[in-house]
Amino acid sequence: MEKQVSYVSHRNTSGDSEQPMTETDLHTHAEEIHEQFSDQVDITVEEVEERLNTLVNEYKVPTSEARRSVVNTYLDEAGMERDDLSGGGGNEQKAVADIDHAEEWIDITAKVVELWDASSDAVAQVGLLGDETGTVKFTKWSKSDLTDLEAGSVYDLRNVVTDEYQGRFSVKLNRTTTIEKRDEEIEVGDDSTEVEGALVDIQSGSGLIKRCPEEDCTRVLQNGRCSEHGEVEGSFDLRIKGVIDDGTDVHEIIFNREATEDLTGITLDTAQEMAMDALDTSVVADEMREKVLGRYYRIVGPTLGRYVLANEFEQLESPADSEAVLIKARSI
């Protein structure tokens, strides 16, 4: 009886169709569900339709609820997570630079630009994919049991899911992803920006920092605490969050550990020694400020949210063309 009540209220609020479900509607639903599972579970459209029919026409369950129930049944059967499931039907074929939402199911054609060392056993492969429009990080889970991608090869990747972390997008390959090698070459586009100007500020959170050691969590600790995992034993890292200012615009820049070491000449080991001697990590950022603030740099790298990641940089030692500016100044 209670079930009946909740069902009625559901009908009223969800605005589900008042019309009795026709057979063709159920057949369409069944076809869609079948397509979602056809690679993983050995089922026929008729079996799916029969299950839906029982729920909808015998038990009077709303279609959306019936569909959910059937999908869950097959998920259990296949040992899959709901997240592993595609939206059904064809995905949008996307260019890498057009990836701008998390949790979208898309198809991409891309070249494996780089393979990185996987940080944990859960990750089978991690690296960089690229097409004409730019590059994007990818992750392939071990449990998805997919064939390995080779660096330098071009693939059609269907059913990958987009993800986002701190404004940076990535794609995840999963159990439903199909990988097809293509016999073609892709000229990987350069999505990096170049900024030039004076380094006018080094922001807090720069210098010697500690990151959360939890799997796939690289959050910077605040007073030994990770905002996600609480109090943890952090691992040391170096970075600089800086501001480049050309007198017209400001750009926020992130130097990762390698770039920070190159920029400042202070290695992670040295930084840890400095902090140990001073019993204070802030001496590292102070020393970095002295070495780099107020100088001119050219920085090249991809844009991540509001930051430019300093993949390449150089200090600008020689002045710009003073002759050209002098001619301009004299002519006005």
Place this chain on the structure above:
Amino acid sequence: MSSAPTREVARRVFAAEFNDATYTFKESDDDRAPVYVLLPTGERANRVFVVGTLTETEDVGEDSEYWQGRIVDPNGDTYFTYAGQYQPDAASMLRELDAPEYVSVVGKPRTYETDEGEVNVSVRPESISTVDEATRDRWVVEAAERTVERIKRFEEDSPDEYVQMAKDEYDLPTESYRQAAVSALETLQEAETSTN
């Protein structure tokens, strides 16, 4: 004003123009709203970036340390900068530096009125670093270029908000700031000629 506050650009301006920027204003009534000085070439400045020769430092504080630094641009015009207990890093730089030295300063323009009713403009430093001559030279070219751009905008037929404000608030011809840009650039050229 729903978006997060964006960082203020550091303007490049020679000392002759900077010291004339005596008019200050805010864009809103909020107590925390940024204060701008109005550059006579018609641009608002809440931050400046200056590279020049530190020629003299002096503790002018009475009860506590309050350091004054004189920084000279290629035209021989002087920026004054003051750092006290609330700018500990900049204050200790001024305490420790031996003039003369090329320095770069990022800071906020501040104005104060003297007993004689004159308005003085100075820089409250956020950071001071010692730099080499190449960095100084690069700044000179950059400051000249930004100055020329401002003067060009000033002379356009339909002046923007801050150009109009400068025309209303000041009676200062932009010609002297153009001259400052030209002569600063000429010092670089002379240096080049003399070393060749």
